[in-house]
Amino acid sequence: MGFFDWRSSSVPPNTSRPSPELSSTSSDSKVGLHNPDRPTTPSIFKLPPEIVQFILSFLDVQHLQSVYRTCHEFKAHIEDDQLWLPLLKASLPDHDIPQTPSPALSYRQLYLSQHPYWFLPRQRIWFSDDAYNGKLIVAKFNPTTGTISGYRLAAERPEAQPQTWIVKPSVIIHHVNPRVYVSTDDPVLSLTYSNDLFYSNGSASRSWDPGSEVRMRVGRPEQKINASLMLSKDLPDSTANTPNVVVWPPRTIPDMPRTRSSTGNNSSNSFMSKGHKPTTLDEISKTTFRLRTWSHFTQGMLNLGVRIGEEVSTWSTLDPTLYTPTRQKPYQGLYVGDYAAHGCEFLLVLQTEQAPRYQRQFLNADNDGGDDEGGTARRRNYISAVLAALRERQFMDEDEAGMDHGYGSEDGAAGQLHARQTIDGAHARFPTPGSVTPNVEDPEGNIHKGAIEAIKITGDVNVPRGEHTFIADDIGPDGTIRIAHEPPFRGARVVKSRGHVAARGFRDDEFIPSQLFLISPDLMAQYWLPFGHISFYKRIDVKELLRGTVVQRRASE
Secondary structure (H helix, E strand, O other): OOOOOOOOOOOOOOOOOOOOOOOOOOHHHHOOOOOOOOOOOOHHHHOOHHHHHHHHOOOOHHHHHHHHOOOHHHHHHHOOHHHOHHHHHHHOOHHHOOOOOOOOOOHHHHHHHOOOOOHHHHHOEEEEOOOOOOOEEEEEEEOOOOEEEEEEEEEEOOOOOOEEOOOOOOOEEEOOOOEEEEEEEEEEEEEOOOOOOOEEOOEEOOOOOOOOEEEEEEOOHHHOEEEEEEEOOOOOHHHHOOOOOOEEOOOOOOOOOOEEOOOOOOOOOHHHOHHHOOOOHHHOOOOEEEEEEEEEEEOOOOOOEEEEEEEEEEEEEOOHHHHOOOOOOOOOEEEEEEOHHHOEEEEEEEEEOOOOOOOOOOOOOOOOOOOOHHHHHHHHHHHHHHHHHHHHOOOOOHHHHOOOOOOOOOOHHHHHHHHHHHHHHHHOOOOOOOOOOOOOOOOOOOOOOOEEEEEEOOOOOOOOOOOEEEEEOOOOOOOEEEEOOOOOOOOOEEEEEEEEEEEOOOEEEEEEEEEEEEEEOOEEEEEEOOOOEEEEEEEOOHHHHHHOOOOEEOOOO
């Protein structure tokens, strides 16, 4: 007999029942018959209450609410906060779990007030496909106000102190130590608490649609910025892997669910079609969403106003396994780097078994010049112009300026080989000290193998977000140049790499020869050979960031 059997169990099975005509009219003779006047108790409620609670804990929110509507007994069990507090704990870090359900009357009410948006603080780190630059935010739940907010992560760069490189005085070292902060008064998203529950009287609101938009007021008050949050739907693998479909997160980031990007030449408004919007709760993506933002100006007490500058961006989270260092992959993580006039940018550094072969991306597929002779000539002209400007500033020697940087051209393989030979020749000029102990020892070769890929989480108008900024194809013995002996790199493993450069608008992009200094698992530097400068990249302590102990400051300060 199951838990939900509503029949009386007082008559043993296979026992014949007397016919109604022959039975007595006394209440005792009706024990084995269906009697609508006699109350019955489902078997499940004969169990101890804690067992009933344990059984109900295996149900998700939708099924809990379905059972909630069946009877008063289940209603009382499901209103118990002991069922809802674990759901909150599964969505929030320990320091954000509210000690009381305030401002709600119960944990059930608090949870339902933000359902189905709890995946935002659960995933915590989100980055967008805003044109070129992108944004990086940290999503947090405020237990005092019951609000889910997303705050922009930024970096403050102190004034750089350039220094010359003892190995090669014409090379400039740009050593900066950026300070990462959370812009707490400039929220990118803000879902405020409301007692207008997603479930009204236990059932889903008829007016709620998974494809609908939730209005928000974001930014600082004087900016008059409005926004609406849109849920998204994951693409099937067959569509996500189609080259001409612009997706987010970009394909440079592996092993992530993807949705259609809201930017790009061939994705205009295509994400708004029914096939790309969730129609049921089960179709809602837990790793992507979209934001529509605009400025709204009104005059006096009028509700009418001018709505300008509307933009839609797609956001994705990052799988923590991609940025969490391990014993075999100590260099992978989130980094902040210095990009001179562009300021600080955030990178995702991966340690992979094999670096990808360079392929032109589809962001500007109709404007990139293709791989014809004209496109190749334009790329060569751009690199030549950069090198000429650097020669005028005396940032490089004539022999380095004469290197062939024809990656991607018909003679690209020969150009790469010539560049590698030139680099190796340059290394022979370095002084060779006695023995230098590497900063990261690897006697068994378990760490320094495979490749390192650095992908821009935020970018600039030259090389935008989602693109590789540099790649070291082999950090093992075959790709290692030397162990640095000079300050400030003493003990660093120096490996061959290639840096990604492009003209404004990500045109004529090219990989140029460079060197990657693996100073420590928390710090690396990139020597851009043709440009004659070295820039640094510093790890962000993600654990401290998510605990909220990273320096926070007001954006207006």
